[in-house]
Amino acid sequence: MEDLNEVYLSPLPDSPYVKPFRFNYTQNGKKKTWDLLEIHDSVAIIVFNITRRVMIFVKQFRPAVYYNCISRQDRESNNIDTKKYPASLGVSLEVCAGIIDKNMPVEQIAKEEVLEECGYDVKVTDLQKVLAYRSGVGVEGAVQYMFYCEVTDDMKTEQGGGVDDEIIEVVEKTIPEIEEMLQSQSILPSPPSMVYALMWFIHHKADKFRKTFERTCVECKVK
Amino acid sequence: MEDLNEVYLSPLPDSPYVKPFRFNYTQNGKKKTWDLLEIHDSVAIIVFNITRRVMIFVKQFRPAVYYNCISRQDRESNNIDTKKYPASLGVSLEVCAGIIDKNMPVEQIAKEEVLEECGYDVKVTDLQKVLAYRSGVGVEGAVQYMFYCEVTDDMKTEQGGGVDDEIIEVVEKTIPEIEEMLQSQSILPSPPSMVYALMWFIHHKADKFRKTFERTCVECKVK
Numbered sequence: 001m002e003d004l005n006e007v008y009l010s011p012l013p014d015s016p017y018v019k020p021f022r023f024n025y026t027q028n029g030k031k032k033t034w035d036l037l038e039i040h041d042s043v044a045i046i047v048f049n050i051t052r053r054v055m056i057f058v059k060q061f062r063p064a065v066y067y068n069c070i071s072r073q074d075r076e077s078n079n080i081d082t083k084k085y086p087a088s089l090g091v092s093l094e095v096c097a098g099i100i101d102k103n104m105p106v107e108q109i110a111k112e113e114v115l116e117e118c119g120y121d122v123k124v125t126d127l128q129k130v131l132a133y134r135s136g137v138g139v140e141g142a143v144q145y146m147f148y149c150e151v152t153d154d155m156k157t158e159q160g161g162g163v164d165d166e167i168i169e170v171v172e173k174t175i176p177e178i179e180e181m182l183q184s185q186s187i188l189p190s191p192p193s194m195v196y197a198l199m200w201f202i203h204h205k206a207d208k209f210r211k212t213f214e215r216t217c218v219e220c221k222v223k
Numbered sequence: 224m225e226d227l228n229e230v231y232l233s234p235l236p237d238s239p240y241v242k243p244f245r246f247n248y249t250q251n252g253k254k255k256t257w258d259l260l261e262i263h264d265s266v267a268i269i270v271f272n273i274t275r276r277v278m279i280f281v282k283q284f285r286p287a288v289y290y291n292c293i294s295r296q297d298r299e300s301n302n303i304d305t306k307k308y309p310a311s312l313g314v315s316l317e318v319c320a321g322i323i324d325k326n327m328p329v330e331q332i333a334k335e336e337v338l339e340e341c342g343y344d345v346k347v348t349d350l351q352k353v354l355a356y357r358s359g360v361g362v363e364g365a366v367q368y369m370f371y372c373e374v375t376d377d378m379k380t381e382q383g384g385g386v387d388d389e390i391i392e393v394v395e396k397t398i399p400e401i402e403e404m405l406q407s408q409s410i411l412p413s414p415p416s417m418v419y420a421l422m423w424f425i426h427h428k429a430d431k432f433r434k435t436f437e438r439t440c441v442e443c444k445v446k
Binding site (some may be wrong): 001003004005006007008009010011012013015017018020021022023024025026028029030031034035036037039041061062063064065066067068087090092094126129130131132134135136137138139140141142144145158165167184185186187188189190191192193194195196198199201203221 | 224226228229230231232233234235238240241242243244245246247248250251252253254255257258259260261262264284285286287288289290291307310313316317344352353354355356357358359360361362363364365388390394404407408409410411412413414415416417418419422423426
């Protein structure tokens with residue numbers, strides 16, 4: 001994942017992914033403009049493996065994160081120096097997610113993403129709705145639908161890691177590791193939807209999966 | 224806020240806010256491209272008024288949210304029909320936030336946003352760091368720094384509502400109202416950072432501000 005070179009920026013051609021335009025409007029009698037972007041709606045899925053009591057994450061190189069680690073001055077250069085800016089700067093940690101670019105129910109899209117990215121074959125009915133929100137309100141305002149699903153080792157029928165050119169690493173974290181992440185003051189390789197997902201899981205689901213020894217009283221050793 | 228007309232889209236000119244480009248790279252020997260966007264880093268501030276025990280929110284018309292409520296077919300039209308698509312569709316509910324477009328400490332930017340948007344004059348030292356995360360990982364990867372601050376009615380020295388052309392309404396919500404929002408399966412006028420902010424507040428701060436009558440046992444009337 002971290003073998004990165006020949007990094008350079010070029011003007012945006014006609015792109016199926018990023019469609020910027022100017023939104024013109026008159027609000028309370030005053031003419032205004034706002035520059036924004038058309039992007040796809042998306043799904044995000046919190047996947048928890050109940051066999052081994054670990055949450056399933058995906059790690060991948062994200063050009064948008066990497067780019068934002070480069071100083072303004074160095075962005076002007078023709079070629080980005082990947083020794084000064086190693087690929088690891090752009091590696092994000094996220095919950096399984098994907099854009100809605102097919103005409104099918106969101107649950108079906110979510111099911112396919114869990115299989116493609118994480119390798120687990122879940123049923124549409126295994127998916128619990130968590131929340132729908134705007135992925136952004138500034139330059140992009142698409143909807144993201146968040147789901148939760150529990151999986152077992154038996155349901156891991158494929159390798160995961162994405163399709164086509166995608167290079168995605170599946171990562172597992174225990175409940176104490178998730179709690180540690182939430183205690184941190186900085187979670188820079190991740191978007192706020194992931195932080196929300198972690199908090200939602202800890203407060204709605206984690207208790208029934210905590211291992212008994214985590215609950216043992218340190219003073220009296222009583223479980 | 225909801226008097227909206229003359230809505231139309233036009234091509235993006237050279238914009239100080241939205242700078243799209245193509246990121247070219249070679250990962251594990253394979254040439255790839257990713258289309259993305261340069262945007263500013265930002266701050267977000269959870270403001271809680273301890274005099275009246277209410278959280279302070281901002282409501283505003285967000286073109287990006289409004290645009291995403293318009294059907295694909297109607298987006299092609301020269302003028303968007305504001306009778307069919309009233310402004311209320313694009314009105315978001317958010318915590319106080321702003322972009323970092325001045326060369327000063329993030330805490331100072333946060334302080335100014337709280338004053339401009341909400342009207343409260345807080346000290347930089349009143350701001351507690353909550354979390355820094357990526358505002359997105361897909362097409363934009365800027366950092367957002369989240370803070371928390373407590374204010375009193377005495378600190379409300381200005382009207383709030385934004386500067387220049389901004390039309391921002393300051394909205395207050397009680398702790399039970401926040402909890403109700405978090406129970407909902409859809410929070411479509413809001414971004415995930417706000418949902419995280421609500422959850423963070425409920426689990427880290429709310430208990431000490433709950434009014435006693437909220438804790439009265441319904442069965443026995445004992446407080």
